[in-house]
Amino acid sequence: MIRRTTVPVLLGAVLASILLGMAARAAETGEARAALLERIREVHAYSPEQMAALRDLFAGSPFLGQGNPAVTRHPMTSEECRTKLETAGVSYENEGFESICGARFMAPLYDPASGRGEDAQACIDQFEFPDIPCEYPVIWVRAREAAQICEALGKRLCDAHEWEGACEGRLREPDYRFDLAAGVDPSEAVRRMREAHNRAYAATKSWSYAPEPRSGVCAAASSKSEGCDGGGWRLCGSNTYPAGSFPECRSPLGVWDLHGNAAEHMNLPLAPEEMSSRGSRELGYTEMKGSWFIFDHYRAHEDWCRWRAPYWHGSRVMDPESHHNYHLGFRCCKTVRRDSPP
Numbered sequence: 130m131i132r133r134t135t136v137p138v139l140l141g142a143v144l145a146s147i148l149l150g151m152a153a154r155a156a157e158t159g160e161a162r163a164a165l166l167e168r169i170r171e172v173h174a175y176s177p178e179q180m181a182a183l184r185d186l187f188a189g190s191p192f193l194g195q196g197n198p199a200v201t202r203h204p205m206t207s208e209e210c211r212t213k214l215e216t217a218g219v220s221y222e223n224e225g226f227e228s229i230c231g232a233r234f235m236a237p238l239y240d241p242a243s244g245r246g247e248d249a250q251a252c253i254d255q256f257e258f259p260d261i262p263c264e265y266p267v268i269w270v271r272a273r274e275a276a277q278i279c280e281a282l283g284k285r286l287c288d289a290h291e292w293e294g295a296c297e298g299r300l301r302e303p304d305y306r307f308d309l310a311a312g313v314d315p316s317e318a319v320r321r322m323r324e325a326h327n328r329a330y331a332a333t334k335s336w337s338y339a340p341e342p343r344s345g346v347c348a349a350a351s352s353k354s355e356g357c358d359g360g361g362w363r364l365c366g367s368n369t370y371p372a373g374s375f376p377e378c379r380s381p382l383g384v385w386d387l388h389g390n391a392a393e394h395m396n397l398p399l400a401p402e403e404m405s406s407r408g409s410r411e412l413g414y415t416e417m418k419g420s421w422f423i424f425d426h427y428r429a430h431e432d433w434c435r436w437r438a439p440y441w442h443g444s445r446v447m448d449p450e451s452h453h454n455y456h457l458g459f460r461c462c463k464t465v466r467r468d469s470p471p
Contacts, residue, residue: 182281192269196367210263210371254460256372272451275459284461296434298381323437334433337380347378347389349424360454391458412446421456
């Protein structure tokens with residue numbers, strides 16, 4: 130029998146244990162963030178001002194990073210990724226792309242049927258942020274944070290059609306049915322626009338690596354954490370692979386991991402003035418692209434290149450409470466010349 134006088138002592142001990150555990154996890158997360166930010170600085174050679182802005186953005190979120198270290202279990206280490214690529218003779222360095230885009234690990238966006246990479250007006254990250262081969266994607270990022278990170282680094286959040294062009298291997302002219310968004314609320318506008326868009330492209334659907342989906346090609350053979358039935362930080366590990374660890378998961382324009390690993394925030398404009406590719410900083414509404422790390426076992430939704438998603442967890446991109454979760458990341462685009470409208 131426990132005496133009443135011992136109950137406060139027991140409760141105090143339990144609370145102290147919980148607080149110590151939280152402090153230890155916070156310290157572990159802080160150390161992981163610091164190491165990641167240092168790798169970003171080394172690889173991309175961002176300026177001190179850019180790195181300061183990036184550190185501030187990370188510091189503003191208790192979640193932003195590569196997953197909850199207490200529950201995340203990556204199926205491949207970064208060192209195993211580097212060994213795999215070295216053994217296969219794979220290098221992601223591309224001096225031609227770097228010359229066009231003015232940055233490492235970016236690919237020019239263009240239509241090979243009518244133009245050349247050298248004439249591209251925009252580029253896209255070849256890997257999910259932090260856009261470093263064999264580094265884990267950054268997840269638990271809100272759409273607003275993704276847009277702010279891209280801007281801080283001299284880039285921007287991609288418009289939906291740019292991601293789709295990178296995936297298909299052909300950047301088409303913007304095809305947003307803005308007329309269908311007139312006079313209705315955003316959720317209805319997205320529904321109308323996506324249904325028209327998906328009907329238009331369903332007969333020619335494709336994946337970045339092939340005309341049909343295949344297992345084993347992309348970073349999609351991982352699994353959910355035990356007990357993860359939603360999207361909570363405490364139970365759901367971000368069980369991603371290192372970026373670029375599946376070299377065949379490549380689009381014709383030289384962009385990797387558009388399927389598997391992390392799903393990705395993009396900007397869906399509902400009006401011309403919301404297009405990132407035309408200089409908007411207001412931006413439109415949230416669009417989720419690609420798929421994530423369990424898709425070889427469970428295809429939770431469509432993920433062909435030009436498929437547009439329902440208004441899941443929808444909001445303005447710049448809403449401070451825009452959605453984030455354990456399998457959702459992003460990549461950035463960059464305008465490289467503005468000789469004519471995109």
